[in-house]
Amino acid sequence: MSQLFAIALHGGAGTIAPETMTEEKYAAYTQGLKAALDAGYAVLERGGASLDAVQAAVMSLEDCPLFNAGKGAVFNSTGGHEMDAALMEGSTKRAGAVAGVTAARNPVQAARTVMEHTEHVLLSGPGADQFVREQGLPIEGPDYFFNQFRYDQWKEAQAEGRVQLDHSEKKMGTVGAVALDQSGNLAAATSTGGMTNKQYGRVGDSPLIGAGTWADNHTCAISCTGHGELFIRSVVAYDIACLMEYKGLSLADACHKVVMDKLVKTGGEGGLVAIDQAGNIAMPFNSSGMYRAARKSDGTENIAIYR
Amino acid sequence: MSQLFAIALHGGAGTIAPETMTEEKYAAYTQGLKAALDAGYAVLERGGASLDAVQAAVMSLEDCPLFNAGKGAVFNSTGGHEMDAALMEGSTKRAGAVAGVTAARNPVQAARTVMEHTEHVLLSGPGADQFVREQGLPIEGPDYFFNQFRYDQWKEAQAEGRVQLDHSEKKMGTVGAVALDQSGNLAAATSTGGMTNKQYGRVGDSPLIGAGTWADNHTCAISCTGHGELFIRSVVAYDIACLMEYKGLSLADACHKVVMDKLVKTGGEGGLVAIDQAGNIAMPFNSSGMYRAARKSDGTENIAIYR
Numbered sequence: 001m002s003q004l005f006a007i008a009l010h011g012g013a014g015t016i017a018p019e020t021m022t023e024e025k026y027a028a029y030t031q032g033l034k035a036a037l038d039a040g041y042a043v044l045e046r047g048g049a050s051l052d053a054v055q056a057a058v059m060s061l062e063d064c065p066l067f068n069a070g071k072g073a074v075f076n077s078t079g080g081h082e083m084d085a086a087l088m089e090g091s092t093k094r095a096g097a098v099a100g101v102t103a104a105r106n107p108v109q110a111a112r113t114v115m116e117h118t119e120h121v122l123l124s125g126p127g128a129d130q131f132v133r134e135q136g137l138p139i140e141g142p143d144y145f146f147n148q149f150r151y152d153q154w155k156e157a158q159a160e161g162r163v164q165l166d167h168s169e170k171k172m173g174t175v176g177a178v179a180l181d182q183s184g185n186l187a188a189a190t191s192t193g194g195m196t197n198k199q200y201g202r203v204g205d206s207p208l209i210g211a212g213t214w215a216d217n218h219t220c221a222i223s224c225t226g227h228g229e230l231f232i233r234s235v236v237a238y239d240i241a242c243l244m245e246y247k248g249l250s251l252a253d254a255c256h257k258v259v260m261d262k263l264v265k266t267g268g269e270g271g272l273v274a275i276d277q278a279g280n281i282a283m284p285f286n287s288s289g290m291y292r293a294a295r296k297s298d299g300t301e302n303i304a305i306y307r
Numbered sequence: 308m309s310q311l312f313a314i315a316l317h318g319g320a321g322t323i324a325p326e327t328m329t330e331e332k333y334a335a336y337t338q339g340l341k342a343a344l345d346a347g348y349a350v351l352e353r354g355g356a357s358l359d360a361v362q363a364a365v366m367s368l369e370d371c372p373l374f375n376a377g378k379g380a381v382f383n384s385t386g387g388h389e390m391d392a393a394l395m396e397g398s399t400k401r402a403g404a405v406a407g408v409t410a411a412r413n414p415v416q417a418a419r420t421v422m423e424h425t426e427h428v429l430l431s432g433p434g435a436d437q438f439v440r441e442q443g444l445p446i447e448g449p450d451y452f453f454n455q456f457r458y459d460q461w462k463e464a465q466a467e468g469r470v471q472l473d474h475s476e477k478k479m480g481t482v483g484a485v486a487l488d489q490s491g492n493l494a495a496a497t498s499t500g501g502m503t504n505k506q507y508g509r510v511g512d513s514p515l516i517g518a519g520t521w522a523d524n525h526t527c528a529i530s531c532t533g534h535g536e537l538f539i540r541s542v543v544a545y546d547i548a549c550l551m552e553y554k555g556l557s558l559a560d561a562c563h564k565v566v567m568d569k570l571v572k573t574g575g576e577g578g579l580v581a582i583d584q585a586g587n588i589a590m591p592f593n594s595s596g597m598y599r600a601a602r603k604s605d606g607t608e609n610i611a612i613y614r
Contacts, residue, residue: 127508
């Protein structure tokens with residue numbers, strides 16, 4: 001028998017007020033998470049690489065207008081879209097990332113291309129946009145990224161002069177996935193549209209290796225969602241890996257320590273999905289909810305928003 | 308008596324071929340390092356904050372055309388200059404950084420301003436340039452950054468279609484400083500012009516908190532110089548902090564483990580300067596040389612290039 005394989009993903013965390021959650025919205029979010037889970041799981045099931053699985057799952061979330069990444073990206077302070085993404089391969093610790101891309105249909109695909117077709121890890125801004133065009137990756141115009149709800153969010157945030165993480169309900173808008181494949185390799189990917197009305201050029205934790213995204217076969221694969229600045233200052237993803245490697249903590253204990261204790265002390269609201277080589281999955285969050293889903297080859301499946 | 312205070316800094320690491328090092332060049336580099344050391348030490352001596360000391364030292368190095376940061380920044384693939392910088396305060400773990408700024412006279416000053424005048428940690432590209440202008444920070448035109456030696460380097464690299472870390476002699480061009488002040492607070496700062504002929508938009512480890520720059524009073528302050536992509540994938544600076552905090556290693560042992568063992572295994576050439584709250588300083592490098600200097604209030608002073 002081949003080894004256990006599994007995938008876990010998130011569609012953002014935050015204060016997801018139950019009173020604004022209608023049955024229709026709940027069903028739509030659940031469906032979006034399920035579609036991404038299936039896309040990633042299918043890759044693993046046919047013996048594909050975890051890196052391909054997390055990319056497939058994140059591309060599905062990027063294509064869904066409900067999540068703040070790709071098509072559903074929020075508006076920045078200039079009324080544009082600036083998207084960040086990263087992915088990392090646990091067997092080689094190779095990584096690729098883009099920050100501030102404005103036209104890529106799938107920023108995570110751009111991150112993959114940086115990893116495979118450059119000597120670099122992170123490309124940013126107009127240089128990253130140029131790279132996306134030169135590589136012939138699918139690009140889209142403002143119409144594709146336009147969404148009345150996001151536009152109204154932005155106008156409201158702009159009027160009040162504030163930067164917000166995503167929805168009126170303070171959802172942290174990021175999507176991400178982690179996976180373990182049949183060869184025992186881990187991978188992680190993260191993608192985001194950032195914060196509504198964010199300052200032009202702001203980069204959060206998502207595209208930063210060690211902060212929002214991490215994968216190493218010896219420890220774990222992690223994708224974070226939350227208040228990016230505080231996640232950067234705590235090097236959240238790599239901190240979990242270090243607690244496992246240097247202190248011998250289990251994945252669950254390391255995740256709990258970082259998300260429910262260390263981050264809480266800094267005011268760092270959010271959560272993450274994590275997986276280790278044994279197929280253990282952790283999906284901790286210190287906010288009131290996190291859009292999340294997981295499926296293992298042992299038959300367990302789980303899709304949830306609240307605790 | 309007030310507590311021990313100290314500062315350490317670097318002006319880049321790499322294959323600094325002794326045969327190309329003339330007496331004049333050696334004296335000029337030494338003088339550049341000494342000027343920066345004095346600038347930082349003076350702040351500490353009058354009871355100033357370590358954050359101000361590392362900023363003063365790095366600004367001095369940025370103003371010196373010999374080092375690849377600020378005035379001496381190398382040319383990127385489009386013949387422009389894109390500079391990155393970061394700094395971090397060990398007492399609060401606040402941090403600020405810029406990536407891809409093209410006109411700031413002192414990128415580390417821009418990083419400080421991001422830390423103090425925005426809710427963000429990292430601003431990148433045109434948005435970062437716009438921020439620098441809006442904040443009224445000193446900006447310079449291409450004439451200021453022009454340097455015949457760098458220009459010839461770039462033309463040569465372009466002709467050969469390669470990206471190089473800095474000088475013909477493969478020096479890793481980054482500058483940085485770490486300090487401990489009389490109040491027992493640590494700080495770190497790093498600044499770079501990146502790699503000659505680098506892809507437009509490439510971001511290295513210098514502005515990434517945890518990779519090239521880190522400060523936490525509980526462990527250490529670190530500024531790295533080397534092959535940025537490999538430093539990012541190893542989260543070098545934070546890895547040292549974790550080895551101290553979670554495994555109980557001394558600063559020296561943690562630095563040795565990461566620079567002389569872990570990085571060497573990945574081919575990650577370079578080095579770093581590090582300091583802890585007891586005033587211990589480590590300046591390890593796995594390349595043939597690293598421009599470096601250190602001074603402590605106990606009277607010890609050290610300026611060196613080779614082993």
